[in-house]
Amino acid sequence: MTDYDVIVIGGGLLGCFAARNLTRYRLSCALLEEQSDICTGISRTNTAVIYGSQDNMPGTLKADLCKRASDGFDGLCGDLGVEFHRCGSLMLCFGDGGLKKLERCLSRGNENGVKGLRIIERDEILALEPNINPLV
Numbered sequence: 001m002t003d004y005d006v007i008v009i010g011g012g013l014l015g016c017f018a019a020r021n022l023t024r025y026r027l028s029c030a031l032l033e034e035q036s037d038i039c040t041g042i043s044r045t046n047t048a049v050i051y052g053s054q055d056n057m058p059g060t061l062k063a064d065l066c067k068r069a070s071d072g073f074d075g076l077c078g079d080l081g082v083e084f085h086r087c088g089s090l091m092l093c094f095g096d097g098g099l100k101k102l103e104r105c106l107s108r109g110n111e112n113g114v115k116g117l118r119i120i121e122r123d124e125i126l127a128l129e130p131n132i133n134p135l136v
């Protein structure tokens with residue numbers, strides 16, 4: 001039997017990040033994963049979008065954490081030697097109702113301090129992403 005100060009149970013993204021952050025302290029830590037390797041479940045098969053917090057209500061913990069996590073990815077990937085490129089993402093909307101939602105995201109994102117957000121029109125969208133159905 002080995003004694004540890006902290007044992008993190010579950011080696012998905014959250015457990016791995018928790019364990020990594022704990023290594024900054026003078027603690028003996030262990031990470032327990034029931035599968036044969038870490039990040040074999042949801043953490044391996046997600047969409048790989050890094051949320052910038054434009055969807056989150058300003059002033060909430062979630063908005064703050066999403067913003068800080070997104071901002072930290074360049075440094076994190078540099079530390080881990082993982083290639084990382086901010087390619088941006090498109091949120092598409094259709095009709096007047098959709099535009100209102102998009103404007104709300106823009107306003108929330110600006111309030112949350114997300115950089116580079118802007119609303120673009122159809123021609124620019126199709127130039128950026130030709131696979132979007134041009135008939136819509």
Ligand SMILES: Cc1cc2nc3c(=O)[nH]c(=O)nc-3n(C[C@H](O)[C@H](O)[C@H](O)COP(=O)(O)OP(=O)(O)OC[C@H]3O[C@@H](n4cnc5c(N)ncnc54)[C@H](O)[C@@H]3O)c2cc1C
Nearest residue numbers: 010011012013014015032033034041042043046047048049
């Ligand atoms: C379809 C889909 C798309 C998504 N897309 C995105 C996205 O684009 N961007 C984004 O930020 N998030 C996305 N998410 C959410 C994100 O993937 C999850 O929030 C994240 O992976 C959860 O990580 P986790 O460590 O909490 O859980 P998990 O990855 O599920 O890790 C839990 C780990 O604990 C282990 N475990 C469980 N019980 C025990 C036990 N008793 N003992 C030891 N080990 C145990 C499991 O084997 C597993 O490895 C998406 C989710 C889904 C389903």
